Each structure stands twice: as structure tokens, then as C-alpha cells.
Amino acid sequence: MKTRLTGYAFITPAMLLLLTFGVLPIAVAVVVSFTDMNLAGLGDWSRIRFIGTENYDELLRDGSFWQALGNTGLFAVMGVPTVIVLSMVIALALNRSQSRFFRLLRSFYFVPAITAIVAIALVWGYLFNTQFGLLNHLLSLVGIAPVQWLSDPVIVKFSVVLVAVWRGLGLNVIIFLAALQGVPKEYLEAASIDGASEWRKTVSIVIPLLRFAIFFVTITTVIAWLQFFDEPFVLTKGGPLGASTSISLFLYQKGFSASQFGYASAGSVLLFAIIAGITLIQLRLRRRDVEY
Known part of the structure; x- marks a missing residue:
């Protein structure tokens, strides 16, 4: 009994932090999603009205919401x-050598993960610049016309994904x-004694033994991309014409730019449900894989 109480005592601080910053905000968002809370209502609770499912009904009829949700799905795909x-290919390549150069290269790949998003946006903004950007300069060397990296509604999707992929590889x-x-x-x-090639050893031995790591990376990566926010926010503000607006950026714009907190909370609840559903499916597939 004493050992059990000691264990509970050690996990209590972590559980309190989880409840305070994890569970409680979700509960508050659910409650707020059924109200018309806005910026004015923050100072006067008497102005906040319970409106039932009106926010959800309006959200499901909002074309901008569906556009943002579609963009997010495309970004994730x-x-x-x-x-x-x-990341797996790079890790396999780096793991084959233990030289000082390759150890330094490991740190190099992790640098984007710890670099401030503002600095990343500044650098990539210059690279994507239509008039004097490096990417268009390289294209001009082979006779290709300048590309509207951040102002074309189709190309901008690939541009923000490129930056996010580059930034997310390190971890x-x-x-x-x-x-x-x-x-x-x-x-x-x-x-090796049996004569297996490096490719055969990688496919038949290494990758199967990495199944748990692949599963963990898949879950965390899917969740991160469903919450895709930083790159569209700092590079395009969701433009042009909403082509790069993710669902998280859409909720930010509704909640903080338009001060529609109830409406944004309804969207965040739906996003939470989508993420939870996809995660549960992945966990179910993982359990089935372990059973077999």
C-alpha cells in the first residue's frame, strides 16, 4: 500500500499539469462552443448567451470552413x-557511419526543428520571392519563367508544405x-554471412524492427499536420484567396481576428474529434498488428 501511494505521489504533479493544461481547456472549449461569446463578453459575462448548436450549424454551412478543412487534408496527405x-531514409544513411562528420550532420538536420519560425519565414520568404528569390533565379538559368511561389493558389500549397517538411524532418x-x-x-x-545485400537487410530486418518507432512517428506526424498552423500563418496569412488556410489558422482568424470565440470553439471541438478519431483508428490498427 505504501509503495502504491508513493507512486501516486510522484505522478500527481504531472497529472495536475495534464488536467490543467490539457483536459480543462477542452472542457472549456466544449462549453464555450454552445454560446455566442465574443471579445465584448470577456468583460461582461451577462452578455454571453447560450445558443445551443447554432455555432455548429453555421460552421457546417460555412464554405470557408470546408475549404480550410480540405486544405488541411491535402497538406496532411x-x-x-x-x-x-x-526522415527514415536520412536516418538509415546517417546510421551507417559513426564518423565525426556524420555525427555533426545529425545535428545539422535537427537545427530547423529548434529554429524560430520567424527566422524560417524570413529565409524562405526571400527564397520564394518572385523577383529576386534564389529559387526563381535557379529556374531562370535553365530557361524557366518565374514561379509565383506564394501568390498562386495551387503552387502555394506545395510551397508551405515544402517548408513544413524541411522543418519537421529533424525530430x-x-x-x-x-x-x-x-x-x-x-x-x-x-x-551478412548468409550473403544478404544491404537493401535486403534493411527491408527484411531493420524496417520490421522499427515498426514501433514508425507507428509513433506516424501518430505524432499526423496530429502535427492536422494542427498545421505556423507555416501558413507566417508565410501567407492563409492567402491567396484562402488557398493556404489550414483549419487551425481558420480557427485562429475566427477566434482572435473576428473575436468569435464561440464559433471558433465549435470548430476546435470538431478538429479535436477528427484528430481523436484518426488516432483511435491508428491505435486499433496497431493493436491488430501486435495481435497478429
Whole structure:
């Protein structure tokens, strides 16, 4: 009994933080989503009215909401597999050598993950610049006309995804590198004795042993891309014509720019439900994989 109480005492601070900054905000958002709370209502609670499901009804009829939701889905479809595959390939390449240069290269790949998003936006903004940007200059060398990287409604989607992929590789590379350290070298040595090539060892031994790491990276990456916000916000503010507006940016604009807190809370509840549903599906697939 004493041991059990000691364990509860150790986890109590973490549980309190989780309840305060995790569960409580969700509960508040659910309550606010059924009201007409706005900026004026923050100082006078008597102005806040309970309006039932009106926010949800209006949200489902809002074309901008569906555009933002579609953009987010497209960003996730483009970004999630790209980040996972590239980070795994980079980790496999870096893991093959233990030289000082490759150890330094590992740090190099992690730098974007810890760089301020404002600095990233400034650098990529110059790269994407239509008139004097480096990317268009390189294209001009091979006779290609300048590309409207951030002002074309179609190309802008690929532009913000490119920046997000570049920024998100570092953390996943570190996770895969850590998982690769746990692959038993005896398996690889036995496969080498049997004449297996590097490709065969990677496909038949290494990747299957990385299943848990792949599962973890997949869940965290999917959640991150469904909450995609930083790159569209700092690079395009959601433009042009809402082409790069993600669902998180849409909710930010409604909540803080238009001060429609009830409306934005309804959208955040729907986003939470979508993320929770997708995560539960992934957990179910993982459990089935473990059972078999």
C-alpha cells in the first residue's frame, strides 16, 4: 500500500499539469462552443448567451470552413508520408557511419526543428520571392519563367508544405536514429554471412524492427499536420484567396481576428474529434498488428 501511494505521489504533479493544461481547456472549449461569446463578453459575462448548436450549424454551412478543412487534408496527405519516408531514409544513411562528420550532420538536420519560425519565414520568404528569390533565379538559368511561389493558389500549397517538411524532418530523424541503435547487430551479421545485400537487410530486418518507432512517428506526424498552423500563418496569412488556410489558422482568424470565440470553439471541438478519431483508428490498427 505504501509503495502504491508513493507512486501516486510522484505522478500527481504531472497529472495536475495534464488536467490543467490539457483536459480543462477542452472542457472549456466544449462549453464555450454552445454560446455566442465574443471579445465584448470577456468583460461582461451577462452578455454571453447560450445558443445551443447554432455555432455548429453555421460552421457546417460555412464554405470557408470546408475549404480550410480540405486544405488541411491535402497538406496532411502531401506532408505526412513525405516526412516519414525522408526522415527514415536520412536516418538509415546517417546510421551507417559513426564518423565525426556524420555525427555533426545529425545535428545539422535537427537545427530547423529548434529554429524560430520567424527566422524560417524570413529565409524562405526571400527564397520564394518572385523577383529576386534564389529559387526563381535557379529556374531562370535553365530557361524557366518565374514561379509565383506564394501568390498562386495551387503552387502555394506545395510551397508551405515544402517548408513544413524541411522543418519537421529533424525530430523524426533523431527518433529513427535512436530506434536504429536498438537493432541487434547479431541479426545483421548473420544476414551478412548468409550473403544478404544491404537493401535486403534493411527491408527484411531493420524496417520490421522499427515498426514501433514508425507507428509513433506516424501518430505524432499526423496530429502535427492536422494542427498545421505556423507555416501558413507566417508565410501567407492563409492567402491567396484562402488557398493556404489550414483549419487551425481558420480557427485562429475566427477566434482572435473576428473575436468569435464561440464559433471558433465549435470548430476546435470538431478538429479535436477528427484528430481523436484518426488516432483511435491508428491505435486499433496497431493493436491488430501486435495481435497478429
